Amino acid sequence: MNHPGLSGSKVKTHFTTVMTAPSSASDLVSLFECPVCFEFVLPPILQCQNGHLVCSTCRQKITCCPTCRAPIEIIRNLTLEKVASNIFYVDHR
DSSP: OBOTTSTTOBOOOOOOOOOOOOSSHHHHHHTTBOTTTOSBOOSSOEEOTTOOEEOHHHHTTOSBOTTTOOBOOOEEOHHHHHHHTTOOOOOOO
16 A cells, blocks of 8 residues: 555555544544533543543543543643644534
């Protein structure tokens, strides 16, 4: 498989699981919902060691992940911050 920026070299992947994309834009936006306050998680996007998100406001109020109970550390998810900066959020509640 050729990838842009790799000068035509082939990259072998060893993945055995295929992940599918969210079926709609609303599914994508729902991935940015804080499990504590249900508001949108906006940059800086913080996560637990297992990758669960929590908004920066709720992060200040909790000591463990509300999803998996892992200790909350200051881990920013830079990739999701880039995605979040390209999403137009509309609250339809």
